[in-house]
Amino acid sequence: MPRTPVLGLSVRWRPSTGHDDLLLVEGRSGLSTAVALVGRRAGRAHADEAGPDAVRPDGEGPDPEACDREGFDARSLPVGDVDMLVADLRRERLGDRLVAEASCAHCSARIDIDFSLTGHLRHHRPRPARSAVPADEPGWWRLRHSRTWFRLPTAGDVLAAGAGREGHRALVEACVRGDRSAGAVRAAERAMASLGPTLRGDAEGTCPECAASVSLDLDVRELCLEELVFLASGVLDEVHLLASAYHWQERDILDLPSSRRIHYAERVRASWSAETLPEPADA
Structure with a gap:
């Protein structure tokens, strides 16, 4: 039973149907498709299934009520939790190994970078942010020695905000309170990256032709979605x-x-x- 890394929610998967496959084929990829898929397939486990270590969003201890409801709105999850759940669906179908394709910048040879989803998830697990402490309001944090409060952006926040500079401004408006000076916002964003990391990151490999080191920027959620789309394509x-x-x-x-x-x-x-x-x- 998967458990989301940020909110600590235990999730049960409903068996896939043709409606789920059609959603993948028509939606292709992107956060909106990931949210829709997780929302259709996932159900929150009951407290007795989840175990005593389900925690509140502020990390301050057990939250049994969080596991009593049958379902949840995937839009309300932090993006990192959506990423992990998509990765778990892919791992359920195809196993733990994932291969990303790249081209060597030095000799243009094709490179396959093979890595473990479990290892990637472990590397991108949430970590404490020394610059922040839990605020009185559940789900919110405060920067130390500052009048800046923030919460982790949800998938719904990101989808509503859109891309580009205006999208970034909308996310700041939704997720940061108090002092919104440039320095405070950057500090809050660094803390967010520690507390709620996504699965986007670098993967390292070596070119088989010229032995050059290769670093590839990977969006693992999108790679997993692409493979799930392929499986559903029939x-x-x-x-x-x-x-x-x-x-x-x-x-x-x-x-x-x-x-x-x-x-x-x-x-x-x-x-x-x-x-x-x-x-x-x-x-």
């Missing part, structure tokens, strides 16, 4: 196949668990292939 063909073979309605097919839909489609393909085989010649 959903439209499978819906068409089952509708043609059994005259089922689209919604009924999409309601099936993904694994069962795939098995039905494989049976139809095998049956149709057998029907088209030439009959053996008479002896």
Whole structure:
């Protein structure tokens, strides 16, 4: 049972259906697709499933009520928690190893950088921020020796803010209170990066041709989403196949668990292939 690194929420996964696969195929990638996928697939575990070490967002101890509700709004999660949950869904399907492709800047040779998702998650785990202390309001922090309060941006904050300079300004407005001078905002952002890191970071490798060191900026959430999209890419063909073979309605097919839909489609393909085989010649 995965547990989010920032908020410490224990999560149960609902089995994937065709609706989830269609969401991936139509949404492709990006934070909005990640949020929608996690929101569809995840349910919060009950307190007895989560264990006694589920913690409050301010890190100050057990939060049993946080584990009693069946579901949660993925938009309310810090981006780092969304990243981790997408990585867990990918690991559930394809295992722990992830390969990123790059080109050597020195000789242009192709480089495959192979690494462990578990190791990457461990490297990007939340860490204490020495410059900040928990504030009185749950989920908020205060910079030491400062009148600046801040909270971690949620996925919903980031999606609402948009990109560019205006997006950054909107995030500051939403997540920082009090002194918003440039220095205070930078200090708050450094603390946020420690308390709620995302899975974006560098991966190191060596060129097999010229032995040059290579550093690749990786957005692991997006890599995982791309692989999940690829796994789901057959959903439209499978819906068409089952509708043609059994005259089922689209919604009924999409309601099936993904694994069962795939098995039905494989049976139809095998049956149709057998029907088209030439009959053996008479002896």
